[in-house]
Amino acid sequence: MFMQEKTNKSIKEIIVLSKEMSRLTKQALENSLSDFPDSHFAALERLYMVIEESGANGSIQASLLAQDLCMAPSALSRELRTLETAGLIIRRLDPCDRRKTLISISEIGEKLRRECENAMISYFSAVAYDVGDEDIQNLCRIHKKIIDSLMRRNVSWISEREADV
Numbered sequence: 001m002f003m004q005e006k007t008n009k010s011i012k013e014i015i016v017l018s019k020e021m022s023r024l025t026k027q028a029l030e031n032s033l034s035d036f037p038d039s040h041f042a043a044l045e046r047l048y049m050v051i052e053e054s055g056a057n058g059s060i061q062a063s064l065l066a067q068d069l070c071m072a073p074s075a076l077s078r079e080l081r082t083l084e085t086a087g088l089i090i091r092r093l094d095p096c097d098r099r100k101t102l103i104s105i106s107e108i109g110e111k112l113r114r115e116c117e118n119a120m121i122s123y124f125s126a127v128a129y130d131v132g133d134e135d136i137q138n139l140c141r142i143h144k145k146i147i148d149s150l151m152r153r154n155v156s157w158i159s160e161r162e163a164d165v
Helices: 002-032 041-054 062-069 073-085 107-131 133-164
Strands: 059-061 089-094 097-105
Touching (some): 041 073, 041 097, 059 062, 073 089
């Protein structure tokens, strides 16, 4: 019984620490990007990642983007309109299929994305220095293990629930 209590206490501590890490990381991101108001960095970074992973020639079809981001087309359209109005993305018709729209990051958008990324790296470098390289590597290794386990458990949990229906 003592071991179970100790394990439960550790699990609770992981949950509390994860919430605190999330809160402080969000605050740190806001601080690091304070010189870039209205940068739409989160949206630009998501778009950049999806293009890198699933796009071709620096762009992606809007329909594939909506799928990758698990967003309703109407919500994605609003977000893209905001980015386009700010000059951060370019929408154009797919030359292979004019019924489809291709989305790419504009030169201005990519420059802003890189500047924001560099500001974040600079901000978090001080944290990494304080913590130390070995601990940062251990943290990353452990986080990956926890994320993999959570992903497996979430898939399993959903499958179990669907089987019960």
